[in-house]
Amino acid sequence: xxxxxxxxxxxxxxxxxxxxxxxxxxxxxxxxxxxxxxxxxxxxxxxxxxxxxxxxxxxxxxxxxxxxxxxxxxxxxxxxxxxxxxxxxxxxxxxxxxxxxxxxxxxxxxxxxxxxxxxxxxxxxxxxxxxxxxxxxxxxxxxxxxxxxxxxxxxxxxxxxxxxxxxxxxxxxxxxxxxxxxxxxxxxxxxxxxxxxxxxxxxxxxxxxxxxxxxxxxxxxxxxxxxxxxxxxxxxxxxxxxxxxxxxxxxxxxxxxxxxxxxxxxxxxxxxxxxxxxxxxxxxxxxxxxxxxxxxxxxxxxxxxxxxxxxxxxxxxxxxxxxxxxxxxxxxxxxxxxxxxxxxxxxxxxxxxxxxxxxxxxxxxxxxxxxxxxxxxxxxxxxxxxxxxxxxxx
Numbered sequence: 001x002x003x004x005x006x007x008x009x010x011x012x013x014x015x016x017x018x019x020x021x022x023x024x025x026x027x028x029x030x031x032x033x034x035x036x037x038x039x040x041x042x043x044x045x046x047x048x049x050x051x052x053x054x055x056x057x058x059x060x061x062x063x064x065x066x067x068x069x070x071x072x073x074x075x076x077x078x079x080x081x082x083x084x085x086x087x088x089x090x091x092x093x094x095x096x097x098x099x100x101x102x103x104x105x106x107x108x109x110x111x112x113x114x115x116x117x118x119x120x121x122x123x124x125x126x127x128x129x130x131x132x133x134x135x136x137x138x139x140x141x142x143x144x145x146x147x148x149x150x151x152x153x154x155x156x157x158x159x160x161x162x163x164x165x166x167x168x169x170x171x172x173x174x175x176x177x178x179x180x181x182x183x184x185x186x187x188x189x190x191x192x193x194x195x196x197x198x199x200x201x202x203x204x205x206x207x208x209x210x211x212x213x214x215x216x217x218x219x220x221x222x223x224x225x226x227x228x229x230x231x232x233x234x235x236x237x238x239x240x241x242x243x244x245x246x247x248x249x250x251x252x253x254x255x256x257x258x259x260x261x262x263x264x265x266x267x268x269x270x271x272x273x274x275x276x277x278x279x280x281x282x283x284x285x286x287x288x289x290x291x292x293x294x295x296x297x298x299x300x301x302x303x304x305x306x307x308x309x310x311x312x313x314x315x316x317x318x319x320x321x322x323x324x325x326x327x328x329x330x331x332x333x334x335x336x337x338x339x340x341x342x343x344x345x346x347x348x349x350x351x352x353x354x355x356x357x358x359x360x361x362x363x364x365x366x367x368x369x370x371x372x373x374x375x376x377x378x379x380x381x382x383x384x385x386x387x388x389x390x391x392x393x394x
Contacts, residue, residue, distance in 0.1 A: 019368040020176070020226050024233065024266060024295070025067075028323040028358035029053045029060045031299030032087030035235065035268060037222065038071075044175045046077045048182070050220070050235050050268075054091025061091055065098065074104050078171055078182065080164075081111040082218040082237035086139040093146050096153065106159040108171065109150060112192065112216045113163035164218055165189050166250055179225035183254060186219040186239060186247030214238040214271060219247040223260060226367040230261050234285070236270030236277075244270055244279040263287040265372060266363050269313070272298045273305025273322075275392045283316040293363045293374040294318040296381075307389040314383055321361045321379040326388040 020041045027034035032053020039046045054061040076099050081089050099106045154161040164171075164184050171182040187195070195215045217237035224231045234251075236244060255262040264285045271277035273296045286292040294313040296305045305322060313320050363374045374380075 019366060020180075020224060021367075022222075022224060022231060022233075022365045024268075024361075024363040026268070026295050026297050026321075026323050026361040026363075027060075027064060027067075028360055029064075029297075029299075030055060030058070030087075030324075031272065031301055031304070032090065033082075033237070033268075033297045034064065035297070036067075037233075039173060039176070039180060039224070041176055046173045046175070046180075047073050047075065048078045048080070048173075048222075049076050049095070050080045051082055051088040051237065052091050052095055053087045053089075054094070061094070064091075068098070075099070075107065076105075077107040077173060079106060079109045080182075080218060080220060080235075081109070082220075082235075083112055083213050083216040084143060085213050085238065086142070088238070089143065089146060090139075093142065093149055096146075096149055096159075100153060100158050106153075108160045108162060109153075110162045110164040110171065110218070112165070112187075112218050165192055166247065179223070181223050183221045183223060183251070184218055185221055185250045185254070186243045187216065188246065188250075191243070191246070192216060212240075214240055214277070215243060217243060217270075219243060219270075221251055221264075224367070225260070229367040229370045231266075231365050231367070232261065232264045233266040233268070234264045234282075235268045236282075237268075238271040238277070240271070240277050241279050244277070244282060248279070248281055248285070261287070263290075264292065265290065265365065266293045266295065267313075267318070268295050268297065269305070269309070272296065272301070273309045275303070275306040275309055278306070278309045278312065280312065283312045283318065286316055286318060288317060291372045292318045293372065294320050295361050295363065296320070296322040297361075298322050298324050300324060303390045303392050305389065307386055307391040308393070310381060310386060310389060314381075314386075319374050320381040321363075321374055322381055323361050323379070324358050325379060325381060325385070 020039065023038040025036040025038070027036070030053065033051040034053055035050040037048040037050070039048075052064075054064050056062075079095075081092060096106065096109075098104065150159075150161050153159045162168075166184050166186050166188045168184060170184070173180040173182070195212075217239040219237060219239050220235040222233040222235070239247070252262045254260070262285070267282060267285070270279075270282075283294070296310075298304050310320060359376055359379045361374070361379045362376070363372065365372045
């Protein structure tokens with residue numbers, strides 16, 4: 001089996017390990033993404049961090065670092081910061097500080113290459129357009145600090161800092177005797193350049209217009225091949241529908257060129273399950289003969305995840321899991337239902353939606369036997385749960 005860049009192939013991997021295990025951890029961090037991936041073949045262990053949102057509020061940051069300590073994680077082999085929104089980089093400077101002290105380390109840090117000066121302008125615009133000033137200022141200052149820290153660590157040789165897009169080389173996880181790659185499938189350099197120009201034009205000619213950093217989201221596929229087994233994970237960040245669809249086209253071409261399956265076993269659903277980012281193609285990307293897990297990293301936003309997006313994945317037999325789920329306190333007796341006033345219904349609905357359950361979602365796979373497990377049970381969303389969720393069409 002050969003692996004390579006879009007349109008290129010590399011020499012086959014070394015002898016293939018008989019078994020490899022993959023664990024995906026989606027942390028309950030509110031409205032943001034914190035995804036850890038762990039790969040092991042019995043002798044080698046690799047950890048990958050995809051984004052982080054680690055507010056101190058609610059003990060989220062403390063629990064994250066507690067998990068690192070409990071798992072004895074001494075090295076992040078690859079870090080991906082998919083785009084420059086605060087709910088995908090908040091706490092990252094502290095993560096880098098942690099992993100560059102006390103004999104811990106970071107291998108490669110990848111981002112979309114957006115310059116912090118441009119983000120400073122985006123955040124300045126957010127202040128003018130109604131975003132609370134203190135939050136916008138904090139985001140700007142943290143992002144500037146993150147970029148300066150990365151520059152310092154890169155110059156010192158402490159880590160390798162890369163810009164990444166769909167035309168860059170896949171990121172191999174070296175040391176495994178198996179074919180393991182992280183393949184960026186979106187955005188293309190042309191798309192990234194076009195969207196940057198559009199955003200700059202907006203800032204100059206339409207200062208009040210909204211700037212969309214989600215378009216810059218790096219979409220990744222983690223592909224693992226062991227003998228006759230293959231396991232693919234799509235990590236959708238906050239990519240919009242156009243970015244996802246273009247990325248799926250690129251992945252199909254790459255899979256054909258490298259004799260891989262284009263189907264996915266796990267999808268980290270884009271943009272917290274937003275209807276605006278929903279690609280109808282993505283739920284259909286699962287092999288119906290295999291199990292599959294669709295993971296929603298969500299907080300307490302009213303229409304996230306969107307009910308229709310949840311329905312689309314359930315219709316294609318995905319096991320749907322969320323880092324935050326809604327649950328009802330109990331329906332009123334049938335005889336009372338017809339006597340409830342509209343005001344009471346709205347008040348009850350509001351209180352019900354404030355009752356959430358947070359949990360870390362874990363998806364585990366092993367190549368021998370070729371099996372996937374996902375949980376915990378409290379994170380699973382089934383058809384009967386859908387009335388608890390709203391849709392942007394309501």
